Amino acid sequence: MPADPAPEPDAEPSVAWAQPAAERIEAHLETMGDRAWRRLAFVADTIGHRLSGSQGLERAIDWAVTELASYGLENARREKVKVPKWVRGREYARVVAPVERELVMLGLGGSVGTRGRLRAEVAVVSHVDEIAKRGKALAGKIVLIDQAMPPYDHEQRKSFYGETVQARSRGASEGAKVGAKAVLVRSVTARSLRTPHTGALRYEEGVPKIPAAAVTVEDAVFLARSVARGPVTVELFMSAKTVGEVDSANVVAEIPGRTRRDEIVLLGCHIDSWDVGDGSTDDMGGCIAVMEAARILVELELVPRRTVRVVLFTNEENGLRGAKAYHAAHGQERHVAVFEADAGQGAPLAFSVAGDDADLAALEAYAPLFLPFGVTAFVPGGAGADVSPFVADGVLGIGHRPDGSHYFDLHHSPADTVDKIDPDHLARNAASIALLAYILAERPEPEAPAAE
Amino acid sequence: MPADPAPEPDAEPSVAWAQPAAERIEAHLETMGDRAWRRLAFVADTIGHRLSGSQGLERAIDWAVTELASYGLENARREKVKVPKWVRGREYARVVAPVERELVMLGLGGSVGTRGRLRAEVAVVSHVDEIAKRGKALAGKIVLIDQAMPPYDHEQRKSFYGETVQARSRGASEGAKVGAKAVLVRSVTARSLRTPHTGALRYEEGVPKIPAAAVTVEDAVFLARSVARGPVTVELFMSAKTVGEVDSANVVAEIPGRTRRDEIVLLGCHIDSWDVGDGSTDDMGGCIAVMEAARILVELELVPRRTVRVVLFTNEENGLRGAKAYHAAHGQERHVAVFEADAGQGAPLAFSVAGDDADLAALEAYAPLFLPFGVTAFVPGGAGADVSPFVADGVLGIGHRPDGSHYFDLHHSPADTVDKIDPDHLARNAASIALLAYILAERPEPEAPAAE
Incomplete structure (x- = not known):
């Protein structure tokens, strides 16, 4: 048989391997309807805001642990964090x-x-x-x-x-x-x-x-x-x-990796909010999006080779205590990518990459797979406050960049309520995050020039 | 000399006579700057809302009487009205x-x-x-x-x-x-x-x-x-x-007509508001617009043959007592047209005509003169609640129809505040109302088919 032709020197790495997963997630989206939004509305209406130190925050944390376990994630748990209580x-x-x-x-x-x-x-x-x-x-x-x-x-x-x-x-x-x-x-x-x-x-x-x-x-x-x-x-x-300080917790749950269980792709958000509105935009919607993303992977049995870990950080708003505690406890584990959804739940548009040019180029190659969800680009930018300690350590950080044109109209205000979020946007954000997580946790690595 | 050609049977009446006044008002607009808006902000900030029965309403009424007199209008006065006081x-x-x-x-x-x-x-x-x-x-x-x-x-x-x-x-x-x-x-x-x-x-x-x-x-x-x-x-x-009931008043002031003093063109608005926000959109802005319109006519010495009467009605919001009292006191006077500005102070767009087809056609002919102010059309429609008793009597009614796309976002809410009004819109509304008043009070009548 003739030898395979040599690859073009500047050819993009092939992303075709991820195409079937993208198609399955797209097909699954049809079946999901507004279920993510209804979970968000349930928290918004029955728990409400989640200021550090409030009963609402702790109730939401308990709810999320139960919910993630019910989706089939493993080791759904509270990880204790001391948080300041400002009233x-x-x-x-x-x-x-x-x-x-x-x-x-x-x-x-x-x-x-x-x-x-x-x-x-x-x-x-x-x-x-x-x-x-x-x-x-x-x-x-x-x-x-x-x-x-x-x-x-x-x-x-x-x-x-x-x-x-x-x-x-x-x-x-x-x-x-x-x-x-x-x-x-x-x-x-x-x-x-x-x-x-x-x-x-x-x-x-x-x-x-x-x-x-x-x-x-x-x-x-x-x-x-x-x-x-x-x-x-x-x-x-x-x-x-x-x-003073009171007990709170990060919520952590996993889809253990198929072959490289100790390599972690983190999907983050923050579960606390200010004490006005119901905090759906900042940031329970982000939590529901990453929870739903993990749920999609479980439902489709898209178990990647690396572990996908969902982390709902506590106390982002007034102290970043959840982020610091998670980093202190888990900073030595091998995180290959850390993602945070904390930019609202507007229509899907882009992901930002807090990495180097090679990181950006590698992810850009996958961009066409995200088009069905509305995501058109990977752009340079920050990841998120809660994952910033890992980015500082050199871990690849990725941020959520849906349409943000109305985000600051609502931010930290009594008008941050679930009715501002479109169920379709939330579902498509979740689906695109699911695909992102799958790609990050499954992709051959490194795709950058260095040899494996 | 040859005889003048017979007029075309369907020719529009000539409106050229009003062209010089339109041009003078347009030129005057340049000199006005944001003075109308500053008067509005003064009332908004130093008096605030003007609910029937409140001190604020009575203070605004006193202020308006003084203000109109200072513009050179005649007979600026309170006309007593009993209003309900709801707290x-x-x-x-x-x-x-x-x-x-x-x-x-x-x-x-x-x-x-x-x-x-x-x-x-x-x-x-x-x-x-x-x-x-x-x-x-x-x-x-x-x-x-x-x-x-x-x-x-x-x-x-x-x-x-x-x-x-x-x-x-x-x-x-x-x-x-x-x-x-x-x-x-x-x-x-x-x-x-x-x-x-x-x-x-x-x-x-x-x-x-x-x-x-x-x-x-x-x-x-x-x-x-x-x-x-x-x-x-x-x-x-x-x-x-x-x-119970307390004393309030309509504010009335005039530019007496040059030759037909007993024929009245009424420029109305309502000076009361709800007790939230500062009521600039509903309707102190309307009052400032008609006050400024009259001021422009005085400043330009555009004294028309008929009387232009400014009426700031009290108690529109919860009783129309001002409208009823004015109609009871003045219904027998010959009002040739009644106008009300009570649709906010968005960008000038149109005037509505609560009259018959001939009324509309006669006014439409003047529409090109209003283009410099942004008004493009006369359209069929209502006049205003305060002037409705006159419209019911058969008097020609005209309503203000600026851009209303944000009016109901603010209407009766704490967000009805003066910052929502653009100084240029207010000035151009006032200028266009000045021209309208001049035309209504000066025009040869009737322009409709009936003989003079």
Whole structure:
């Protein structure tokens, strides 16, 4: 017989081996209907939000363990994690002069309380970095950071969260450094129907802790206009406090690998949420998507050579304790890829790759297989906060990049509710993650130039 | 000299006489900048909402009288009107079983209170007319009318408010007829970020009055999903009550006609609002637009032959008392046209004509003059609630029809705030209303076939 022809020097590795699995997952999608969405709605409606330290979080963790076991995953379990318990308590903000008006607000996660009613004149800055420049002129004031988030850029598929969220995360300490009594932050969103958005602040070490709360976009611009006319006094009341540490857990379950059981492809999400809305977008939808992805693999008996491990991290929002605990316990195990779904459940679009060019090229070759689900590309980008310790270790990280044009409209707000998620988007996200997991856990390795 | 040629039998009447005024108004627009919007923001920020019976409404009325006089209008005055005073009081709704969850709600305007905490099982209907069909099965229940408002139809430029608002206006009495304890209504909006929308209900005579409140779209679908899983109990508390009648007033001011002073072209709006948001869209923006329209005519010394009368009606939202009182006092005066701006301050698009075909045809001929402002058409349609008694008398009615695609997103909600209005839209609406008023008050009449 003639010898096989030599491969072209720059030929892409063949991805044809994954085609049958892609086709089976696509066919299975038809049979799934809206079952993933109904599981999400069940958690949203019967448990609701899942703030670290809440009963809701622990109930959701128990539910997920049972659920994953029922799908046929193995070793479905809690892995204990200590998490901080911050409680919002009672809170309000209102203008007391020159008019009386309630403000729609949400204390920022981790904020200290006001120790009674705090009254002060409002000073307005339009960027967090302006606080240091204004300096002592802001002493004794309630500083409003009226920093606008530009609308989502549909052409570039880009939000402006990264820049704008600085006001929320750094505002309190920047304010404290110049002697401000408290900080109000314009909600980090480009779109509002008088909707406040919370989220974590970060107190710098060695800087006094002052209370901080988000106000709505509407109320921020109202305050800014009013201050331009003359002095405005606001009364702020927050009984927020951190009450210590309590037990929580990561949820871990596996599809053990066929031949390389000790090599792990991690499918992650975070099961905790803020204490407003039901946290379906951030991030129970991500958890349901990865749970459903694993369920699809089990149902289709698509057991890859490596282990697929589902991890629902606890306490992503205000501490990353779940991520740190998992890394401490499992960092020595051989993770070949770590994926996190924490960008909402918009229509499937892409996956991001936190790897090198070879990693990206290898995955790009598989992109055509994902077209039936709506995923068109692998793009360079981050993986996710919970898997970032592994990415820092050099493990290939992959992030979920569905359509994010409405993600920050809902993020950390009372409007983050399950009705915002389309059942078809969720099902197709799950199916595309199933295929991704299968490819990562089954593919010959390395596909990069190095020899096996 | 040869005789003038006979006019074509179907020739449109000439509108060229109005061209210079249109050009002057267009040129003036450049100089106005955002001054109208700044006046609107001043009222929004320093007075706020203007519910009938509130101090805010009376302060806004006083402000408007002074403001109109300062523009050079004559006889700027209050015309006394008795209005009902309904107060919201304290209110909440929450699910107490099978989970505990707060609902985001707003009592409906005019609702009775609950006389303490009212607890009952929730029954869900998807249309107000379903209540009568379900009949006694709803007795003793809190009935949720989960009636969805379809999204705005951009092609047809049509909202579905008219159909959907029936649930809000008729729900309480329909519920009472079958023995329901209270009614919850899905907010009448197609778009929500957990935003409740209030508005008036209408109690039928001879039917017991039961409390009624709006819940958000999100909470309505949450309740409907939950009830599909099993019994749900809600606790409703509303201390709402109507406390009697108090003094209020219409604001009236004029540009007296050059030659036919007793013929009136009325420019209307309503100065009252619901007690949430600042009521800029519904309808202080309309008032600022007609005030600014009159101001433009004065500034340009465009004094038409007929009188232009600005009327800011009080109590449109929950009683139309201002409209009725004005009609009672002035119905015998010769109104040649009545206009109302009460459809928000979106981008200028059209005017509607509540008249006959000849009225419409006569106004359509002027449409090209409005193009610089963005108005492209006169269309058949209604005028406005406050001027409806005159339309019923046979007076030509004209309504404002700017882009309404976002109007019902904000309508009667805490999100109805001045930041939603574009200063340029408001200025161009005012300019186009100025031209409309000038044409109506100056045009030769009748232009219709009948002889002068």
